[in-house]
Amino acid sequence: WEGKGLLSAFQTGCTTKESFRLAQLEALVRMLGEHECDFVDALGRDLHKPRFETVVSELLLVKNEALHAINSLKKWMQPQRVERNLSTTLDDCLVVSEPLGVVLIMGTWCSPVLFCLGPLVGAIAAGNCAVISPSEHTSHTAELLHRLVPSYLDSECFHVILAGTNDLADIVELKFDHVFFGSRVAQAAARTFTPVTLILGGKNPCYVDQQCDITATAQRIAWARFHNAGQSVVAPDYVLCHVDVKTRLVRALKCCLMQFYGSDPRESRSFGRMVNLEIINRTRDMLWRSGKVAVGGQVIEAEKYIAPTILTEVVETDPIMQHDVFGPVLPVLTVNTLDEAITFINKQEKPLCVYAYSSNSKVISRLMSETSSGSFCSNDSVLQSVMVGLPFGGVGASGMGSYHGRYSFDAFSHRKSCLLRGTRFECVTYLRYPPYEDRNLSLMTWASTLSQKSQGWCQIL
Template sequence: MGSASEVVAHLRNSFKSGKTLPIEFRIKQLQNLHKMYNEKQDDIVAALHSDLRKCKIESILMEIDMLINDIKNSLQNIYRWARKEYVSKDLANVLDAPYIQRDPYGVVLAIGSWNYPLQLVMLPVQGAIAAGNCVVIKPSEVSEATAKLLTEIIPQYLDQDCYRVYNGGIPETTALLKEKFDYIFYTGNSAVGKIIHEAATKHLTPTTLELGGKSPCYIDKSADLKYSVRRIIWGKCANVGQTCVAPDFILCTKEIQDRFIQVAKTVITEFFGTNPKDSPDYGRIVSDRHFQRILELMKGGKIAFGGDHDASEKYISPTIIIDANENDAILKEEIFGPLLPIVNITDAYDAINYINARDKPLALYIFSKNKKDVDLIMKNTSSGSVCVNDTIMQLTVDTLPFGGVGASGMGGYHGKFSFDTFSHKKSVLYKDLGILGEYLSAPRYPPYTIGKMRYLQFMLAKRHKFFGTGTNYFIAFLTGALSYYLWSIYGIKFIQMN
């Protein structure tokens, strides 16, 4: 694998050679990844099952297919994403071409998380590849089987001069963070996120931090509980709650709480049978440490349903908790497990106050048919994303950016937003060097006069953008000719004024 400094130095030399710049090269690498997901699907599913006892359906839909669809989207749009973006211009630049050019940052670091150990590291990697960067790929060592598999198979499909897997734990990550990267992308908890950000600051390295937090789920009396509960329980129990955007707790009235519990009992049985431990579709907690942490959280409040657990299998059943005190850890820490506490509030205003008294969440879920209350909550709260009348599904829309705000993270990605995240938007003004362009801009040169100043003020004044982004050349030509004519007649007088 080599030392961190050796790996980064090798990739930097590759980037400086320009190898990753051609779009055709990037396309080939993405196509190779697509091939890898198809050819190694069984191995990937087995690794995910070993780490999390993740069922095959969840592994394919929420990890592999999400990556494949992202690649297809990139392949369909990469030329459009990478082309120059011409922007509108003012009279002073009527003969010129201002545009935005998207350049790769260089050598970037992508650090993944253990809960979706394939998707959460490879999705940003794919965006970085599409944007033309070299990448150090750091899987989470907590998901040991998946990390080991990625270390073995990625060299078989990606160019090793440009993309390297760097496996290991805290010492290896610490060594990586001492190196100077051009961009760092991290997915994980906020405690480590602060360490990443601090390390990046030493090199003035830009970062995207995809963190977590407690994502509230508000339910009012207008919501159809039959469908609402199914969607909430699915969102909470997918990957046994080990999802950064899983609904963390319920906000509802006492009346809705009682009805929610009754419906939830039926739904959980429908999903996983009378004993979820025997269900092939119900996973396990990733490690003994996380298992013990969740058991400690379970001590806050009263168990209204569930609570079964087995340390030998790291199994915890879907559990609904009521009457928790706001000082209990279950209402203060991100749960990241199949526990669903319910907090009683009186109305939407009470819910808003509860949400705003805490860190900004990564996701906010609102179950209501009352559009007025939905708008009220959205306008008066801040969160990374909002999903109305469902959970988690906002992640499936690749035309929406995914990311946090405040304590839940910074920056966003998915689809084109991944490409943009790993691209520096370079401003370019391509000036005309002809006699007309020089004649029109000559009044900027000393010696200055009041006449020159007034002419320049006229040319630079903000007005309606009647010059488009490359489509209105004829209008631009006429205006330029008129400006030249007026300058020829009145320019000397402007210069001579004092």
């Protein structure tokens, strides 16, 4: 691919036209529909991902993002008027969204279609040219995107590159206008002052109160943790279980695993595999050195298989609690009070998600307000991260920036402030001109000072 070619394409202004943006978004929707089977096959090869998971958690989510953008694009593109004060009564105060230019979107292996094409929707809607770099660890999906994208999207404005991890820093040195999911090359981006959106994950806590529906709680936690064989940045990373419900919760989780995957999950068509040996070995080492296996624990390296596993008797210093878990392992810790749970969560780095299960609204309210995280969800997991109307992103150690829906459009736009004035008030604005006089200063001070009760003549200049 040629970076200068993309820049030249952007400079023609073709991507800024509403008709162009709509056409590209509609083409993206067609690509997903016409090649559903190809995507299912590619993700099956890369992750042993069940068709159900591929369609629901990858293709459908991207399609919904694109359809939402198509339906909302005209409104998003309109300048936003800002409330005027006395000094701008006859002027226009506007915020205009303009495209950034040429952006780089780096996919991840845990959701290789969603994390490539989801952000691309925002880049297209905002009027940018884009380079998509799928993860090398999901090679079949990467090769499929490399083949399909030029057949559906404008090949002068959108490129897919097959690059290894070692190549990405050099690619970023070419100076993009924005890098999305840039954790692997954040330092390289910083050297060129390239803004980034980072989704870094983190250890997502899941508090289970004694006042909750244990059966529904177990089902929703098990689905979220073991979906895609646990390879997810938004899955519950560990459970903080009230001591009164630990036994019942662990028993309910075991029942869920039997219900979801049968007596031998290795034979289940609904359970995936790990992406590579590096992730297998890392997860296995943490698993075997932490807590006590309540169910699961089997590892078959040759098949890239780790059984869905629940750990009990886990303590804060165990290896499984010191690192992010990208595998089908759920540690269960106990706490005696809600205060203890909140203290435990706040001792850690700010996570991408906090989950709370309780039928007591006061418990939910306290966890939501007294902890900090990229997102929060009560009595369910993951769903808050896929809703087009909610921004999704991290805070602190779990990332910066957000996307989804309008927030994706804003992530790939520069919000330019515009003041459109005339020259009719020169009889007032002359007060700012030299030679400076005390009388003029007094008038300017009086006219420009905000009142505690009203805006006043702010910014008379």
